[in-house]
Amino acid sequence: MSRKVTKAIFPVAGLGTRFLPATKSIPKEIMTLVDRPLIQYAIDEARAAGIKEFIFVTSRGKGALEDYFDHAHELEASLREKGKKDLLDTLRATNMESGAIAYIRQHKALGLGHAVWCARRLLADEPFAVILTDDVILGEPPCLQQMIEAHEETGGSMVATMEVAADKASSYGVLDVAEDMGAIVRARGMVEKPAPGTAPSNLAVIGRYILAPTVMQNLNKLRAGSGGEIQLTDAIADEITEGRDVFGLRFRGQRFDCGSKIGFLQATVAFGLERDELKGEFSDYLSNLMSVRRAAE
Ligand code: UTP
Numbered sequence: 115m116s117r118k119v120t121k122a123i124f125p126v127a128g129l130g131t132r133f134l135p136a137t138k139s140i141p142k143e144i145m146t147l148v149d150r151p152l153i154q155y156a157i158d159e160a161r162a163a164g165i166k167e168f169i170f171v172t173s174r175g176k177g178a179l180e181d182y183f184d185h186a187h188e189l190e191a192s193l194r195e196k197g198k199k200d201l202l203d204t205l206r207a208t209n210m211e212s213g214a215i216a217y218i219r220q221h222k223a224l225g226l227g228h229a230v231w232c233a234r235r236l237l238a239d240e241p242f243a244v245i246l247t248d249d250v251i252l253g254e255p256p257c258l259q260q261m262i263e264a265h266e267e268t269g270g271s272m273v274a275t276m277e278v279a280a281d282k283a284s285s286y287g288v289l290d291v292a293e294d295m296g297a298i299v300r301a302r303g304m305v306e307k308p309a310p311g312t313a314p315s316n317l318a319v320i321g322r323y324i325l326a327p328t329v330m331q332n333l334n335k336l337r338a339g340s341g342g343e344i345q346l347t348d349a350i351a352d353e354i355t356e357g358r359d360v361f362g363l364r365f366r367g368q369r370f371d372c373g374s375k376i377g378f379l380q381a382t383v384a385f386g387l388e389r390d391e392l393k394g395e396f397s398d399y400l401s402n403l404m405s406v407r408r409a410a411e
Contacts, residue, residue, distance in 0.1 A: 151182065170217050
C-alpha cells in the first residue's frame with residue numbers, strides 16, 4: 115500500500131502564448147468553459163479525488179487567478195439579501211478552506227519540470243499529484259480519482275495516458291511500454307515529443323500525474339531538455355532508469371486540450387451540451403447551424 119495522495123501541484127506559470135492577445139491580461143486558467151474558469155474544473159477534480167492541499171505555481175500577471183479563490187463576502191451578502199440561493203450555492207462551492215492553498219512563484223518560464231520543482235519545499239517525503247489545468251477531462255469517476263485508486267494498487271509513479279494517432283505522437287510525451295495489463299501499463303521508458311516516426315508506442319501522456327517524491331530529487335539534477343525547457347517527462351523517465359516503477363493509466367473519459375484553440379472550442383461545445391439548462395436550445399442551434407452551412411456548400 116502506498117501513502118495517501120493529499121497534495122496537488124497546479125503549474126500555472128506558462129505564458130499561454132497560443133491565446134494571445136487574450137492572455138496579455140487574463141491568465142489562461144481564468145478563461146471560461148460555459149461559466150466556469152478552467153481552474154475550477156481542475157480544483158473540482160482534485161477535491162473529488164481527496165486532495166486537501168492545493169499548490170499553485172504562478173508567475174507575473176496571474177493576480178486574477180489568486181483573487182479568484184478569495185471569498186467574495188460582498189457578493190455573497192448581496193445574493194443572500196436578494197434570496198438568490200442557487201447563485202449563492204454556486205459561489206460558495208468555489209470557496210476554499212483557509213490555508214488549503216499555497217502560491218509559489220516561478221520567476222522564469224523554464225519549463226513544466228522546473229515549475230513542479232519550484233514547489234519542492236512544500237512537499238514532505240510523500241507522493242503528490244500534478245494537474246495541468248489546460249487538460250480538461252470529462253470522466254466519471256473523475257480522472258484523478260481513477261488514478262488514485264489505481265495508484266493505491268500499484269504504488270510507484272503514474273501518468274494518465276490516451277491513445278493517439280501515430281502522426282500526433284510527436285506533440286506529446288510518449289510511453290515505451292514494458293508490460294500491458296489492460297487499463298494499466300508498466301513503462302520501460304518515456305520520451306518527450308519524439309521525432310516523427312520514432313514514437314515507442316501510441317500511448318501519449320496527458321496532464322495528470324501522481325509522482326513519487328524521488329521525482330523531485332530527479333528534477334534537482336535536470337538540465338534543459340526538449341525545446342530548451344526542463345521537462346517533467348525526463349525526471350519521470352529517470353525513475354525507470356533508477357529501477358523504480360512508472361505506470362500509465364488508460365483513463366476512462368474524454369480529454370480536451372484547452373491550451374489550444376481547437377480544443378478549447380470543442381470543450382465549450384461538449385460542456386455546453388452537458389448542461390441541463392442549455393443542452394436543448396444549444397443542440398438545436400448547432401443542428402440548424404450545420405444544416406445552413408451544408409446547404410450553402
Ligand atoms: P504549455 O507549454 O502547454 O503552456 O505548458 P503555456 O506555455 O502556458 O502555453 P503556450 O504554449 O505558450 O500557449 C503546460 C502547462 O505547464 C505550465 C503551463 O502553465 C501549463 O499549465 N508551465 C509551463 C509552467 O507552469 N511553467 C513553465 O515554465 C512552462
